[in-house]
Every structure is written in structure tokens, then in C-alpha cells.
Amino acid sequence: MIIDSHVHLHELSNTSLKNYCGLDSGYILLAVSDDLKSSKRTLQISLKCNNVVPAVGIHPWNAHKVIEYEIDQVLRLSYRVKFFGEIGLDLKFMAKTFQDQLRIFRKFLAEAERRAIGLSVHGAGAWKYLINELRSYRIKAVAAHWFTGTHKELKELLDYGSFIGVNSAIKIQKKSRNIVKETPLESILTESDAPYNYRGLVLEPETIQETIKIISELKRVNASKVQEAIVRNFQNFIKRAGVSNSFLDFLK
């Protein structure tokens, strides 16, 4: 089983979605959302595909577009999910809307604490602030999606109990390779962030195999051992957010 802990399935066409839908596909995926519409779509997909853990949320890039009603509607979906995502803060691509991002992120954090919901967080250029916010809440399961922060921030996230999402961009992103070297294997999760295009590199679940190979070289651990560790980590991650035992059986 290949683990994709952060993927935007709602952006895929029905034809493309078929490749990842159902356990026969060989994937277990945590599907994140960007707004109300995509949150509903992700929920729909998860009803059809028994290998998909759905997450609802408002992407920090949408912070300036959403009205209060939409935020509340997404939060209301929380009774149907065990994860929020993609939520977070971004000072790298969207610094202008930071105050809106912060306000929305805090709403999700409060609800996540109240209902013991796990998170897939985005923190581009803002990991310092994101960690600060996390510290004000008790969140049981966190995955730092495509983490690109500093050594200090990595240590702080690991101390918080967060998992570190390693993206397929590791192929060309040197920073990402250094992060893998510094992160214990038991805290690493693989992810695609499909269908994003990073500097000409098309990110898709298929690229995760190569990520595992790179992690295995960096860690000097056999690729099958890395693969097993990541399945175990994902099990641990979703269990903390209260995903039912029947789902965990799929991973055996």
C-alpha cells in the first residue's frame, strides 16, 4: 500500500480519479479540500472510495475569498470527518491576507480541539506562526504538509507530536532532502499534493514510489522497510484522530 497523506482528489477528473479509488488501486489517501464546494466533493469521493480518508477545510490561499457563512458551513461538516485540511497559514505566497488566514485557522483549531479532529496543515513561509498557534490548542494528530521550515521549527513540530509530510518535490528540492535526514523515520509521512505542478514537476500519487526510494537512500534503510514504516506512521496518525478500526484493518 502506498500512502498519500495529502492529495486534492477533488481537483481530478472522474477518469483520473478511478486510478486511485478503492483498495485495489494500491493507495490509501488522505484527501484534503480548499473551500466549501471542494469539501463537499471530497466527502462525496470518500463515500465512493473506501481507501479515502476525507478532510474538509479552507485553504489559506482562499482566506480573502470566503465569507463567514462559508467558513461556518465547512466547520459544520466536522461531524462527518476526522480531519481538517488543507488549513493553515501562508506568508510566502499570500502574505497580504495573513490576518484573515489567522482568524480562520483559529476557528478550525478550536473546533479540532473540541472534537478531537486531526489536521493536515499548510505553513509556507509561516511555520513559526503556525507552531505558535498549535501550542495554544491540544490537537491529537497533526501532519505538517510539505514542511519546508527551519531546523528549529522541525524540532518544535516533532516535540508537539506532529508528523512531517514529505512531498514528491524532494526530487528537486534540496531543503526537503535535508529535512528527511533530520526527521526520525517514525515521524515521516509521504504525500503527493496532486495535482499541483512544482517547477515543471507534475506531482501525482505515482511519484510517491520515487520519494520512498529517495528517503531510503537518505536514511540508508531498505526501501521496503521505509515503506512499512510509513504505513505504520499513517496508521498511528489516523488512529490518533479516531479513524475507525475497520479502516485500519485495510492497512494490514
Ligand SMILES: [Zn+2]
Ligand atoms: Zn495541498
